[in-house]
Every structure is written in C-alpha cells, then in structure tokens.
Amino acid sequence: MRVFGRIGLLFGLFFLIDGLVYAFTNKEFEGTPLLFMTAGGFTLLAVWALRVFRRTARREGAEAEDPGEPHVGPTIWPLALALSAIGLVLGVLVAKWLYAVGGVFFLVAAGGWFSDIRRQWSHHGAMGHADHG
Secondary structure (H helix, E strand, C coil), X not given: CHHHHHHHHHHXXXXXXXXXXXXXXXXCCCHHHHHHHHHHHHHHXXXXXXXXXXXXXXXXXXXXXXXXXXXXXXXXXXXXXXXXXXXXXXXXXXXXXXXXXXXXXXXXXXXXXXXXXXXXXXXXXXXXXXXHC
C-alpha cells in the first residue's frame, strides 16, 4: 500500500511544478493558489498515508512476537444485526409490529455476535494461561 503514498507524492510534485509554470505563464491569479493548494493536499495525504503504513508495519511486527487480541473469525451476526436495525427503523416509520420483530431480531443477533466473540476470547484466554503459567 506504500504505492498510494508514493503516487500521492508524485501528484503533489506535479501540481507544484504545474502551479509554478502557471504562475509565470498566465495573467490570471486564481489558478496559481488552487494548484498550490492541490499540491499541498496531495502531499499532505501522501505523507499521512506513508506514516500510517509505517506505523502499521511496526505494530504488525510487534504483534507477531506477542499476539494480544484474538482474531474473531467470520460470522453472519453483523449482517443480521444490520438487517434487524433496518427492521427497527422501519418499525418506527411504518408499522409498530415491525418494531417488535426488529427488536427481537436485534437482541438475537446481538446475543449471537457477543457469544461468538466471547467464545473466541475464552479460547484465546485458555491458550494464553497455558503459555504464561
């Protein structure tokens, strides 16, 4: 993903050079600051992206040595939670019975998702105690 940062730096340099050429070859003054602001924006985003990628790479290197949180595997419950939230909203807007059905589905989906997370954490905790104890 560092390619994104490098491309952003190249765009920033391009717009900086373009702004300088525009400033010396044109008689109007509105385009020059706009090109300089565009160059600054691309440069700012590129530097930010490169810093984030570097920081993420360092964290991943540290986590490879000591895995802190377990990875929760794929689950259907976030989708069910989102659909039940739609049911809740439709219940508020359209019919009260949809509100009750959406609420029940919301509670079931939230419970299913939290049980999946708890199962992952308990499995991780049991392995963690065996390693450290």
